[in-house]
Amino acid sequence: MPQVTIIVNGATTTQEVEGRTLLVEYLRDKLGLTGTHVGCDTSQCGACAVHVDGKLVKACTVFAVEADGAEVATIEGQALPDGSLNPIQQAFQDHHGLQCGFCTPGMVMAATALLQENPKPTEAEVRAYLEGNLCRCTGYHNIVKAIMAAAGQPVAAAS
Amino acid sequence: MYAFDISRPTTIAEAASLLENEEAQALGGGQTLIPTLKQRLAMPEVLVSLMSIPEMKGVCVNDAGEVCIGGATTHAEVARGTDTLYPALSALAAHIGDPAVRNRGTIGGSLANNDPSACYPAFALASGALIKTDRQEVAADDYFQGLFTTALDEGEIVTEIKFPVPQRAHYEKFVQPASRFALVGVFVAEFADGVRVAVTGASEEGVFRWTDAEKALSHSFSPDALEPLSVDADGLIGDLHGDGHYRAHLVRLMTMRAVAHCLAA
Numbered sequence: 001m002p003q004v005t006i007i008v009n010g011a012t013t014t015q016e017v018e019g020r021t022l023l024v025e026y027l028r029d030k031l032g033l034t035g036t037h038v039g040c041d042t043s044q045c046g047a048c049a050v051h052v053d054g055k056l057v058k059a060c061t062v063f064a065v066e067a068d069g070a071e072v073a074t075i076e077g078q079a080l081p082d083g084s085l086n087p088i089q090q091a092f093q094d095h096h097g098l099q100c101g102f103c104t105p106g107m108v109m110a111a112t113a114l115l116q117e118n119p120k121p122t123e124a125e126v127r128a129y130l131e132g133n134l135c136r137c138t139g140y141h142n143i144v145k146a147i148m149a150a151a152g153q154p155v156a157a158a159s
Numbered sequence: 160m161y162a163f164d165i166s167r168p169t170t171i172a173e174a175a176s177l178l179e180n181e182e183a184q185a186l187g188g189g190q191t192l193i194p195t196l197k198q199r200l201a202m203p204e205v206l207v208s209l210m211s212i213p214e215m216k217g218v219c220v221n222d223a224g225e226v227c228i229g230g231a232t233t234h235a236e237v238a239r240g241t242d243t244l245y246p247a248l249s250a251l252a253a254h255i256g257d258p259a260v261r262n263r264g265t266i267g268g269s270l271a272n273n274d275p276s277a278c279y280p281a282f283a284l285a286s287g288a289l290i291k292t293d294r295q296e297v298a299a300d301d302y303f304q305g306l307f308t309t310a311l312d313e314g315e316i317v318t319e320i321k322f323p324v325p326q327r328a329h330y331e332k333f334v335q336p337a338s339r340f341a342l343v344g345v346f347v348a349e350f351a352d353g354v355r356v357a358v359t360g361a362s363e364e365g366v367f368r369w370t371d372a373e374k375a376l377s378h379s380f381s382p383d384a385l386e387p388l389s390v391d392a393d394g395l396i397g398d399l400h401g402d403g404h405y406r407a408h409l410v411r412l413m414t415m416r417a418v419a420h421c422l423a424a
Contacts, residue, residue: 002165019206020160020196042194046259055235055262061193062263065165066208113258131339132257 004068008033009077017064024048024059026067027074035075035105039134046133049106050074056113058132075105078112088112088150095155097146099137106133111147120151160196164205169212171318175293177207178314185209185316187268188233190260215267215318220244226324230267230317237266247328247346248286251278254332256339267317270302273309273365275396276340280366282330284357285346288322305364325350327380327424331417333360333409335400342400343409345369347417353377356414361395361406372414381422382415 001016008031015030027033027050036059039047043061050059051073078086085093088111098104107130114121114129121129126147127140135143149155165186168174177183182204186192195201209215215231218240226244228237238253238261255261255269255278269279270290283290283299290302290310297310304310311317325348332344341360348355354376356369375384390410395403 019163019165022193041197043190043260046257049259056259057262058259061190061260063165063189063193063206065167066189066210068167110258129258132259 002065002068004064006064006067006069007071009072009074015064019063019065021064022060023050023052023057023062023064023067023072026064027059027072030064033074033076037102037105039102039106044132044134045103046106046110046130047103049109049133051109051113054116056110073109075108078108088115088147091146091150092143095142095146095149097138097143098135103133103135103137107135107143111143111150114147115151120153121147123148161199161202163196163203165208166205167208167211171212171214171293171316174207174209174212174316175314177205178316180205181313183207183314185271185314187231187265187271188263189268190256190264191268191272191274209265209267209316215316218244221321224324225321227319227321228266229319230270231265232267234261234264234266245324245328247325247330247348248282251282251330251332251346254278254334260339266320270320271309271311271317273303273307274340275306275362275365276335276338276342276344276360278330278332278341278344278359281341281344281346281357281359283320283322284366284368285328285348285355286322286325287348287350287355288320290317291319291321292316293318300368303366308365323350325355327421329417329420329424331413331420333413335360343406343413345410345413345417347376347414347421349376349380349421354380358410358414361390361410363394363396369410369414376418380418382418385411385415385418 005014037047039045043058048059184203186206186208209231215229234252234255242249288299293316302310328348330346333342335342343360346357356372359366390407392403392407395406397403
């Protein structure tokens with residue numbers, strides 16, 4: 001079996017994998033990082049969203065071998081060094097941007113990618129960016145509010 | 160998924176050599192192929208990833224003013240790389256799938272797959288693109304040969320897409336919101352020597368040129384020029400999202416909107 005080395009949240013990891021091992025399986029089953037969720041397993045729902053070399057991808061639709069040598073960021077690496085929530089995570093809590101929480105890791109990773117590309121998005125841009133992340137609880141409004149707040153934008157605009 | 164190995168060649172020549180194995184399958188961004196593998200609809204022995212080949216990535220302009228895009232360039236990179244060169248293409252690429260899909264899926268992968276509802280085939284056909292492979296160069300008019308069927312032979316790789324930039328162009332997509340593919344999409348491109356209109360999402364034979372609209376628009380580039388025209392519903396896709404008559408209506412409407420957009424720009 002091929003051996004791959006992937007830097008996950010800053011830590012170098014090396015594991016033997018099969019060709020067909022998905023990146024999300026690598027994270028969850030090999031490394032025990034179960035914060036990255038498998039929702040649909042068909043690249044629709046975005047619960048498995050992570051960053052590979054800074055780019056948002058769906059970890060259920062990338063092979064671990066394809067990430068060999070890459071830097072991967074997951075939800076486990078998002079908190080501040082002291083363990084407290086980062087501003088995006090905190091905004092999700094403050095604005096009730098989650099109910100069951102299943103989609104939340106993917107939502108936070110998508111929001112982080114959005115704000116890196118576009119630090120001051122409009123509400124329409126936030127909604128468009130979340131097209132690949134499904135939430136069945138919130139109706140999205142509070143997620144959009146949270147992301148607007150994290151971007152330092154007026155939340156009233158996202159009513 | 161059935162078991163397979165993955166190779167990651169770094170040159171086109173090396174990829175072509177690996178793909179001589181008839182049990183091998185090229186892997187682009189995998190946004191269609193990986194779901195297909197999960198359903199066990201394909202059983203390759205080896206996947207040859209085309210994502211680590213620098214000569215297949217990026218957007219450039221040649222001396223003749225034609226744009227060249229490497230086959231392994233992702234939708235996100237196409238959107239960024241063509242935003243001033245060819246805004247209609249940039250907007251098309253920026254609305255494929257969702258942001259995560261656009262960071263993986265590639266233009267070459269989409270053209271090799273030739274999904275009847277994909278967006279890039281409409282762009283390539285309307286732009287009169289040249290599809291370059293590791294073995295040949297094929298004009299878009301000869302490249303698209305039906306549902307999921309192209310001029311590509313087994314193991315052949317789309318290495319580059321080359322095309323002139325039209326004077327005016329727009330892609331109007333009526334999105335199917337669950338799949339994010341086009342329910343119907345129309346790409347209108349006006350060149351000095353005429354107008355080309357390519358339609359995706361509508362025909363059971365895949366992307367096609369609406370030649371009646373091309374003649375009418377080459378004579379008078381306005382939505383009104385399309386008023387007398389209609390599209391035959393025979394041979395159009397009918398599914399739970401819309402029957403052939405609905406799609407025929409959308410083809411005409413999307414074409415009118417695309418032309419109106421070109422005139423307003």
